[in-house]
Amino acid sequence: MENLGIDIKLIVAQMVNFGIFYFVFMKFISAPLFKFLKKKKEEIELRDKLAIDLEHRNAQLEKKDKAMDKERKATLIKAIEESKKEALLVKETMIADAKKEADSLIESAKAQIQAERETMQKGMRKQIAEVGIMIVEKALHDYLTPQARKDITKYIIEHAPKVSL
Amino acid sequence: MIIEPQLKADLKAYLLERLKTKKVAKVVVKAPYLLDNAEIYMLKKRIKLLDKATIHKEVDISILAGCIIQFGSQVIDLSLNSELQTLEHILYETV
Numbered sequence: 569m570e571n572l573g574i575d576i577k578l579i580v581a582q583m584v585n586f587g588i589f590y591f592v593f594m595k596f597i598s599a600p601l602f603k604f605l606k607k608k609k610e611e612i613e614l615r616d617k618l619a620i621d622l623e624h625r626n627a628q629l630e631k632k633d634k635a636m637d638k639e640r641k642a643t644l645i646k647a648i649e650e651s652k653k654e655a656l657l658v659k660e661t662m663i664a665d666a667k668k669e670a671d672s673l674i675e676s677a678k679a680q681i682q683a684e685r686e687t688m689q690k691g692m693r694k695q696i697a698e699v700g701i702m703i704v705e706k707a708l709h710d711y712l713t714p715q716a717r718k719d720i721t722k723y724i725i726e727h728a729p730k731v732s733l
Numbered sequence: 734m735i736i737e738p739q740l741k742a743d744l745k746a747y748l749l750e751r752l753k754t755k756k757v758a759k760v761v762v763k764a765p766y767l768l769d770n771a772e773i774y775m776l777k778k779r780i781k782l783l784d785k786a787t788i789h790k791e792v793d794i795s796i797l798a799g800c801i802i803q804f805g806s807q808v809i810d811l812s813l814n815s816e817l818q819t820l821e822h823i824l825y826e827t828v
Contacts, residue, residue, distance in 0.1 A: 697824035701817050708797050708813070717765050720798035720813060725775045728811050732781045 758786035763793040764800040776800070780809065 712720070760783060762768060762776070767790055777783040782804060793801070799812035 693825050697821045700824060701821040704820075705797065705814070705817060712797060714766065717798045721764060721768075721800060722772065722775075724799040724811050724813070725772060725779065728776075728779045730779055730781075731809060 758782065758804060759789060760786040761789045761791055761803040762800055763791045763796060763803070765792065765794060765796045765798060767792055768800065776802070 762773070768776075773783075773788060773790075780802065783802075786804070795814070797813040797817075799814075799816075801812050802809040
């Protein structure tokens with residue numbers, strides 16, 4: 569064996585060394601390393617899972633947000649429509665009220681004008697009658713002679729109604 | 734209501750005195766000139782009150798013709814002026 573260059577002792581020593589190395593490796597390096605790798609793998613899996621879950625949740629939230637947005641838009645459109653309708657109604661009511669008030673004012677003004685016209689006509693009639701009679705009185709005052717006054721007085725007394733007080 | 738005896742007696746005496754003395758009514762006849770007896774007579778025929786009353790004649794130149802008879806607060810207007818007033822009223826109502 570020695571001629572072949574094989575040293576039994578050395579081989580045995582190397583085998584023992586290898587055994588010790590294997591033991592130490594298995595005991596203190598391989599197990600923690602596997603454990604570490606396993607842990608890392610689990611973390612990565614968990615991260616992936618969480619990422620997927622998060623993505624899924626994001627998608628759900630986005631979907632929900634879109635639905636809410638749609639609903640909000642629909643509500644807003646509905647509210648705008650209702651506001652428009654309400655505004656139109658208010659506008660119509662206001663126009664009707666204004667028209668009514670204007671009609672009332674016109675009627676009132678017409679009545680006032682008519683009343684003023686009637687008052688003016690009455691005043692004119694009164695003045696015409698007064699002036700007419702004043703002229704007649706003046707004329708009679710100048711025209712009637714004492715004899716004429718006496719004759720008229722006599723005529724009036726003769727034709728006066730009988731009075732019994 | 735209680736009336737004082739003195740006041741009551743005074744009132745009674747006044748009323749009795751008033752009943753005893755007959756008052757003759759005083760009538761004022763206004764005209765543009767002094768009415769003569771014939772005209773007064775004609776007036777008396779028309780207005781009975783004048784028979785029993787004292788007639789007081791007055792001249793009022795504002796009267797155009799006719800006369801106005803006043804008895805207390807009562808007035809009988811037989812003047813031309815009142816006719817003209819009536820005419821004025823008719824004119825006012827009809828023009």
